[in-house]
Amino acid sequence: MNQTVTKYYETVIGLEVHLQLSTETKIFCGCANKFGEEPNSLTCPVCLGLPGSLPVLNKKSLEYGIKAGLAINCSINPLIKFDRKNYYYPDLPKAYQISQYDMPVASNGFLMITDEEGKQKRIRILRAHLEEDAGKLIHESACSLVDYNRTGTPLLEIVTEPDLRSPQEAYDYLQNLKLTLQYLDVSDCDMEKGSLRCDANISIREKGETKLGTKTELKNMNSFKAVKTALEYEISRHKSVIGSGDKIIQETRLWDESKQMSFSMRSKEEAHDYRYFPEPDLVPFIVSADRISEIKASIPELPFAKLERFIKEYTISEYDARIIIQDNAISDFFEECAKHYKDVKKICNWINGSLLQELNSRKSKLTEIDLGALELTKLIQKVDDEELSNLAAKDVLTFMIDSGKGADEIIKEKGLAQVSNDNDLEKIVEEVLAENKKVAAEIKEGKESAIGFLVGQAMKKTQGKANPKKVGEIIKNKLSND
Amino acid sequence: MKLNHLTAHEILELIAKKEYTAKDIYQSVHYQIEKTEKEVHAYANLTEPASLSIDENKSFPIPIAIKDNMCILDQETTCSSNILKGFKPSYDATVIQKLKDSGAIIVGHANMDEFAFGSSTETSCYGPTHNPWNLDCVPGGSSGGSTAAVASNQAIWAIGSDTGGSIRQPAAFCGVVGLKPTYGRVSRYGLIAFASSLDQIGPITKDIKDSALLMNIIAGHDPKDSTSINRTVPDYTNSLVNDVNGLRIGIPKEYFIDGIDAEVKQAVLDAIETLKERGATLKEVSLPHTEYAVATYYIIATSEASSNLARFDGVQYGLRKIPAKSRKSSIVDMYEETRATGFGTEAKRRIMLGTYSLSSGYYDDYYLKGLKVRTLIKQDFDKVFKDFDAIITPTTPTTAFKIGEKTSDPISMYLSDIFTISANLSGIPAISIPCGFSSNDLPIGMQIMAKPFDEEMLFRIGYTYQQITDWHKKRVDL
Numbered sequence: 001m002n003q004t005v006t007k008y009y010e011t012v013i014g015l016e017v018h019l020q021l022s023t024e025t026k027i028f029c030g031c032a033n034k035f036g037e038e039p040n041s042l043t044c045p046v047c048l049g050l051p052g053s054l055p056v057l058n059k060k061s062l063e064y065g066i067k068a069g070l071a072i073n074c075s076i077n078p079l080i081k082f083d084r085k086n087y088y089y090p091d092l093p094k095a096y097q098i099s100q101y102d103m104p105v106a107s108n109g110f111l112m113i114t115d116e117e118g119k120q121k122r123i124r125i126l127r128a129h130l131e132e133d134a135g136k137l138i139h140e141s142a143c144s145l146v147d148y149n150r151t152g153t154p155l156l157e158i159v160t161e162p163d164l165r166s167p168q169e170a171y172d173y174l175q176n177l178k179l180t181l182q183y184l185d186v187s188d189c190d191m192e193k194g195s196l197r198c199d200a201n202i203s204i205r206e207k208g209e210t211k212l213g214t215k216t217e218l219k220n221m222n223s224f225k226a227v228k229t230a231l232e233y234e235i236s237r238h239k240s241v242i243g244s245g246d247k248i249i250q251e252t253r254l255w256d257e258s259k260q261m262s263f264s265m266r267s268k269e270e271a272h273d274y275r276y277f278p279e280p281d282l283v284p285f286i287v288s289a290d291r292i293s294e295i296k297a298s299i300p301e302l303p304f305a306k307l308e309r310f311i312k313e314y315t316i317s318e319y320d321a322r323i324i325i326q327d328n329a330i331s332d333f334f335e336e337c338a339k340h341y342k343d344v345k346k347i348c349n350w351i352n353g354s355l356l357q358e359l360n361s362r363k364s365k366l367t368e369i370d371l372g373a374l375e376l377t378k379l380i381q382k383v384d385d386e387e388l389s390n391l392a393a394k395d396v397l398t399f400m401i402d403s404g405k406g407a408d409e410i411i412k413e414k415g416l417a418q419v420s421n422d423n424d425l426e427k428i429v430e431e432v433l434a435e436n437k438k439v440a441a442e443i444k445e446g447k448e449s450a451i452g453f454l455v456g457q458a459m460k461k462t463q464g465k466a467n468p469k470k471v472g473e474i475i476k477n478k479l480s481n482d
Numbered sequence: 483m484k485l486n487h488l489t490a491h492e493i494l495e496l497i498a499k500k501e502y503t504a505k506d507i508y509q510s511v512h513y514q515i516e517k518t519e520k521e522v523h524a525y526a527n528l529t530e531p532a533s534l535s536i537d538e539n540k541s542f543p544i545p546i547a548i549k550d551n552m553c554i555l556d557q558e559t560t561c562s563s564n565i566l567k568g569f570k571p572s573y574d575a576t577v578i579q580k581l582k583d584s585g586a587i588i589v590g591h592a593n594m595d596e597f598a599f600g601s602s603t604e605t606s607c608y609g610p611t612h613n614p615w616n617l618d619c620v621p622g623g624s625s626g627g628s629t630a631a632v633a634s635n636q637a638i639w640a641i642g643s644d645t646g647g648s649i650r651q652p653a654a655f656c657g658v659v660g661l662k663p664t665y666g667r668v669s670r671y672g673l674i675a676f677a678s679s680l681d682q683i684g685p686i687t688k689d690i691k692d693s694a695l696l697m698n699i700i701a702g703h704d705p706k707d708s709t710s711i712n713r714t715v716p717d718y719t720n721s722l723v724n725d726v727n728g729l730r731i732g733i734p735k736e737y738f739i740d741g742i743d744a745e746v747k748q749a750v751l752d753a754i755e756t757l758k759e760r761g762a763t764l765k766e767v768s769l770p771h772t773e774y775a776v777a778t779y780y781i782i783a784t785s786e787a788s789s790n791l792a793r794f795d796g797v798q799y800g801l802r803k804i805p806a807k808s809r810k811s812s813i814v815d816m817y818e819e820t821r822a823t824g825f826g827t828e829a830k831r832r833i834m835l836g837t838y839s840l841s842s843g844y845y846d847d848y849y850l851k852g853l854k855v856r857t858l859i860k861q862d863f864d865k866v867f868k869d870f871d872a873i874i875t876p877t878t879p880t881t882a883f884k885i886g887e888k889t890s891d892p893i894s895m896y897l898s899d900i901f902t903i904s905a906n907l908s909g910i911p912a913i914s915i916p917c918g919f920s921s922n923d924l925p926i927g928m929q930i931m932a933k934p935f936d937e938e939m940l941f942r943i944g945y946t947y948q949q950i951t952d953w954h955k956k957r958v959d960l
Contacts, residue, residue, distance in 0.1 A: 045573050049793050051566070051674040052553045052575060054707050086789050086840070088817055095792030144813075146797070275840035277849055280678035280786055282708050 009204045011235050012212055013164035015227075017177060019156045019187050020133060020195040021064040026152035027132050028055030028098065033154070035193050039138075039147035047152035049093030054281050057082075061154035062105070064186040065130045066287070066295050068156055069106025071180055071302060072125050076292050077103055081284040082130075086275045090146055091135040099157075101276040104129035111180065112304065113172045115165075123173050124161040131155050150194075156187075162201065162212060167231035174198060174224045179303045183328045191223050198227050203248070204238045213238075214248040218262060220255045230255040234262055306331055314338060320348040323356075329366040330355075336373030346380055354394050358401050370404035379407045391464045392416045418467045422474075425458075425466060429474045432457045443479050451475055485510035486635040487957045490544045490692045493638065497543070504536050504543030507638070508587050511545040515589070515636045518960040523611050524621075524631035526550040526562050528590035533557070540585020542699065547637035549628050550591040551598060552683070553672040554578050557588075561674050562606035562627075563596045565824025566800045575672020576704045577641060577683050584699045589637050593627030596826045597791065598648055598676040600624050601898045602888065605828045610885055613655060614958040615924055619882040622652030622898075628686050629656035634960055639696055640686040645676045646779050647877075647902025649684045650914035654877035654927025657916045657956060659693050659944070660686045662902075664934045665909035666711035669704030675790040677783035678709070680906040689954045690915065690944040694718035697937060713935060721938035722945045727761030729943065730870045736772035737875035737901055749918030749926040750876045756950055757874075757943065767870065769862040772904060774855050776896060779903045781839050781852035788836030791829070796820035831892065860908040867933045872943055875901050877914040877927035905931055913940040916953035925953075 026033050029046035045053040057080075066076050083101035109125035133153035138145045158177070164170045178189045178196065188195040198221060203213035218234060221227045234253070241248055252271075253262040278284075301309070303325045310321040310331070324334050330351060337347045355376070359366060379396060382388045388396065388411065399410045411417050419425060432454055433440045443450050451472055458471045485493070485507060496502045519525060524547065533556070536543060548554065551561045553571035555578075560566040574582065581588065595605040603611040603626025611626045613619040614634035621630040625642030628649075632640045633656035642649040644662035653660025661684045668683045675681060685696035698719065703712040733754060738747060758764050796802035796816050803819040810818075825833070839848035866873060878898060888895040905912035910931055917928035932939040948954050 045571075048798065050553075050571065050573075050799070051559070051561075051569070051793070052571065052672040053573075054671050054709075056706060056708050084789055086792060088792065088795060090795075090797050090813060093793060093798060095795060096789050273842045275789070275837065275842070275845075277785060277789070277840055277845070280709075281675075 008206055009239060010207045010209075011166055011231075012162045012203050012205060012215075013167070013170050013231060014162040014201040015160050015164065015170060015173065016199045016201070017158045017174070018133075018197040018199075019068070019158060019181060019189070021061050021154040021156060022185075022187050022195070023058055023060045023064060023154055025058055025060075027058050027061045027130070027154035028152055031152065034149075035195070037149055039145075039149060042149040043151070047093075048148055049151075055098060055279075057282060058154065061130060062287070063295055064154070064184075065105045065128065065156050066292060067184050067299060068158075068181060068186050069109065069128045070292075070296050071184055071299055072106075072109040072111050072128065072158065072177070074106035074109030074125060074128060076106055076287070078287045078289065078292065079103060079284055080105065080287060082279040082282045083276045084279050085131075087272045089134065090144065091137050091151070093135065093148060093151060097131055097134065098279055098282070099131035100129035111173060111176055113169060113176055115169060121169070123163045123169075126159045126161050128156055128158045131157060162203075167228040167235070170200065170231055171224055171228045174227060176304075178224075179326065183300055183303055185328075198224075200227060200231055202231055202234050202238070204235060204242070214250050216248065216250065216262075217252045218255055219252060219265065220257075222257065226255060226257055229260065230262060233260065237262065300328065303328075310334075314344045316344055316348055320345075320352060323352045324348065327366060333366060333373050337377050340374050341377035341380060347377070350376060350380060354397055358398060362401075369401050371401055375400060375406050382407060382411075386418060386467055386469070387411075388416065388418050389459075389464050389466075389468065392418065395464075416465060419462055419465045422470075425470055425474055428458050428461055428466060429471060429478060432461065433475070433478065440479060443475075484635070486514045486638070488638070489688045490542070490638050490695060493544065494542070504538050504585075504587070507543070508534075508536055508545050511589060511635070511637060514634070518614075518634050519636060521612060521617055521960065522614055522630050522634045522636065523609060524592055524627045524634060524636050525589075526560065526591045526593045526606070526608050526627065527558055529557065529588055534587065535582075536587055537585050542584040542586055542695070544586050544638045545589045546581060546586045547589050547592040547628050547631035547640040548578065549625050549640070549642050550594050551643060551674045551676075552578060552641065553674070554588065554591070557591070559591065559674070560607070561597045562594045562608055563824065563826065563829065564607045564801060565794045565820070567607075569800045571672070573672065576669035576706060577700050578672060580700055580702075581641070586639070586699070589631075592625070592631050592637075592640060592642075595624035595626070595648075596829050597674075597787070598624035598643060598645055599787070599828045599832050601647070601651055601895055602883070602885075603627060603630075603652070604885065604889055605826055607826065612885070613882045613924075614960060615657060616882065616922070618884055619924065620655065620885050622655035622878075622882060624648040624652075625660070625686065626652045626655075629653050629658050629660060632656070632658045632686050632688060633958055635957065638688075639692065641683060641700070642686050643673055643676075643681055643683050644902075644906065645680045645682075645783060646906050647899040649686060650877050650902045650912060650927070650929060651899055653686060653914040654916075654929075655882040655925065657919075657925030657927075657953070658686055658688055659690055659913065659915050659954065660684065661693050661697065661913045661937070661940065662905060662911065663697065663701065663937055664711075664911045665906075666709055667911070667935065667937070668700050669702070669707045669710045671704055671706040675786075677786040678790065679786060680779075680783055682906070690941055690948050691719070691722055693913070693944075694722055694941050711935075716938060718937065718941055721941040723942050724946050724949045725760075726757050726943055726946045729762045729872065729939075731757065731762050731764050731943075732767035732866050732870040732873045733764055734767050734769045734772070734866075734873060734875060736769050741879060742876065743880040743920075745918075745920045746876050746878070746880060746926050750874070750928050753917040753928045753947065753951075754874055757947060760946060760950070762943075765870075767866050767873070769859075769866065769904065771855065771858045771862050775859055775904045775907060776900055778852050778855045778859065779899075779907060780835065780896060781848050782856060782907070784832045784836035785839045785849050785852075786836070788833045788840065791825075791833055794821065794824065800824070828892070856907045859904055863904070863908045863910055863931075871932065872939050873931040875929045875931070877901060877929040881920045881922075881924035881926060901929060910934055911937045911940055913944060915944050915947065916956070917947075917951070918953060919956075925956075
């Protein structure tokens with residue numbers, strides 16, 4: 001890419017995020033809303049779109065939609081109205097999708113990101129509306145099959161204004177949006193499972209120009225990173241087309257992850273006329289202001305407010321705080337720990353170190369394991385009290401998570417208590433000295449740095465249970481007494 | 483009198499007296515079907531004898547015909563269209579569930595205009611139904627199979643659906659009682675939709691008392707239908723009162739226009755006179771937007787239909803056709819071939835009309851304007867019902883026409899619903915009851931309309947009228 005060209009162009013990006021809401025049941029019927037089940041096992045006449053069936057709105061999906069809308073600073077439209085979006089596709093059994101057209105449940109919101117100069121930037125959100133997901137096509141060599149399990153999964157489509165100016169901003173917006181939504185517990189936000197999907201509209205224009213350039217729509221990115229890469233590719237493509245004196249065609253393009261390129265899917269001329277009209281099977285109704293307030297009250301402290309508070313209240317570093325707030329459950333856990341134990345820096349180290357390692361290696365979430373905050377702080381306290389070595393404490397943590405048992409029980413069971421008893425330690429030191437006469441001699445001659453080696457030998461002998469400080473002292477004493 | 487000529491309330495009395503069993507009644511209906519179905523052709527298909535259930539202990543073991551657009555578990559349900567041939571629903575419509583629970587004996591699926599698109603039952607893929615009073619005439623439509631089944635004594639009761647007059651118009655043509663309840667009074671769950679905001683299921687019976695009995699069974703809120711209203715259902719038999727004294731009845735001048743058959747007009751005016759003699763006050767009223775009803779209806783109904791019928795694409799059920807030579811992509815080829823082969827002419831016409839009305843650039847001028855006029859039509863009725871208890875009109879401008887007479891002229895066919903459409907657009911209940919015969923022995927129907935959820939008013943006026951007159955007791959002897 002020619003750097004001089006870059007200076008004259010500005011990128012304009014808008015994102016459309018489809019979020020699957022994690023309600024128990026589907027949006028218009030009572031079928032379970034689950035991923036990864038036997039194909040077509042989670043279906044009924046309604047989500048199969050069988051003739052004569054009728055939709056009934058799942059109130060929980062509306063609640064989740066309102067909750068998400070409020071969390072991204074939208075105003076909520078109390079008149080709930082659905083529309084039909086008509087198009088033919090084999091994964092859409094009614095040949096129309098029930099969606100919201102002119103009256104989205106939420107509109108005019110925003111989300112903050114940090115721009116490339118480190119300043120806070122407001123990304124406006126145009127709208128967020130509820131709709132039903134389609135089924136899934138499985139292409140075999142001779143035919144295509146349809147799995148309707150996903151049909152009727154509640155979706156919230158969140159659309160930004162064209163406020164993003166770079167692929168990095170798009171990436172940061174997605175990260176912030178995901179984090180905010182995860183705090184609400186309304187979606188898994190898992191792009192791999194398809195519970196969060198993102199399409200991007202992108203155009204470029206000369207710097208200073210106020211009119212938007214011709215846009216292309218990018219689809220089929222399966223990670224935030226792919227969104228960023230696809231946008232970078234597309235900017236370069238736009239520039240090369242315009243730089244060759246040609247015009248960008250308004251079209252939808254598919255991102256090919258393996259080829260790292262985008263390909264034309266359909267042009268504007270081929271675009272569908274969706275023939276939206278009000279869904280006559282669902283009567284519009286009003287959500288009361290009280291109900292909206294109730295939902296608002298159920299929104300927890302959101303991640304960026306929490307970040308600021310943690311830095312201030314606990315005087316921890318922004319680095320530590322950022323890691324902790326990545327997961328609402330972990331941040332709650334941190335605060336619980338802080339109630340039982342004074343040194344928050346140590347708590348951060350334990351959480352951001354050993355605990356996250358344990359969770360990652362298990363591919364588990366904190367909420368999926370049985371570990372109390374009090375138990376963790378007790379464990380840290382034991383290290384402070386020299387009942388456990390740091391190393392042994394990490395093992396104890398592993399056992400605690402494995403078994404769900406408390407630290408005391410594990411230490412007793414495994415015999416991991418630190419050996420601090422002078423008689424026991426002296427015996428061990430004597431053995432070590434006898435086995436390492438040469439080193440002992442060197443120490444006597446003044447090479448104090450070799451003490452560490454002998455301490456290490458003692459630790460090895462005791463499987464880490466010996467109190468290293470005491471061992472060191474005993475070695476020193478013994479060698480100077482001799 | 484023949485058993486199959488009786489009304490359900492007469493039959494229930496005989497069963498109560500142990501003179502006959504439910505099985506005897508069914509046999510008499512079955513006998514009549516064997517005798518006359520060849521000529522009438524009221525049914526699309528009959529229930530397999532093995533799946534017939536006759537329970538003598540249930541309250542209403544009455545043989546009933548169900549319009550072919552209501553889902554019956556494991557029983558082919560086609561809307562009388564080739565595109566749904568072979569479709570056996572995996573569930574019962576709510577109305578069917580209620581009828582089964584009450585013991586009603588489902589004789590079969592009654593013939594209808596394809597997807598209820600028509601006023602003559604000539605557009606069925608099974609061929610036309612004949613009017614029992616004159617086999618050369620149409621029975622009306624689209625519930626023509628249901629009304630013909632009752633009129634020819636091939637069923638004691640029938641269930642129809644009414645989107646623009648599809649119960650009342652054929653009821654008038656066949657000399658039976660047909661009620662379109664208030665929109666939201668009867669669940670639509672399991673009714674294969676034509677126009678969702680207009681469709682309503684209703685009873686077709688020989689007299690008012692049976693209509694009230696059948697409404698008691700089928701009416702009520704259904705959590706599976708968001709458009710059904712959660713409102714207590716009265717016992718409709720309580721409104722079978724022989725008294726119209728003091729009731730204020732409006733006669734809309736827009737319904738007694740030029741072009742209406744003179745005999746039809748006279749029969750309805752005579753009926754009005756009869757009610758006047760019993761103490762009802764009658765006064766001319768105006769429903770000024772009536773002239774826009776047909777146009778408004780054909781925009782709204784076809785728009786919704788174009789979307790409702792899009793699901794018949796050959797993917798999951800019913801007909802699937804793949805062309806011998808590939809034209810576009812395999813999926814588009816299948817869609818096109820299936821729909822081109824499966825739908826009849828009138829269905830295609832309405833799908834195209836509706837698709838056009840909803841298209842980008844036309845929506846505001848057609849669909850949106852249609853919705854606005856619909857509101858005006860509704861307001862006409864709201865205004866009249868401030869001062870009146872009911873409105874009486876002819877059900878149809880003429881008596882039954884000849885088979886084939888209007889098939890090549892869709893507009894004249896559409897105009898046969900001119901008096902019934904407004905009740906659907908405004909959601910109010912309306913009933914057609916027999917009020918005379920033409921000089922060539924074809925039945926004439928009178929339409930009574932009332933406020934939303936005041937079916938009781940229709941029953942009260944209809945019951946009083948039937949205490950004085952005998953039109954509803956006339957039977958065809960085929």
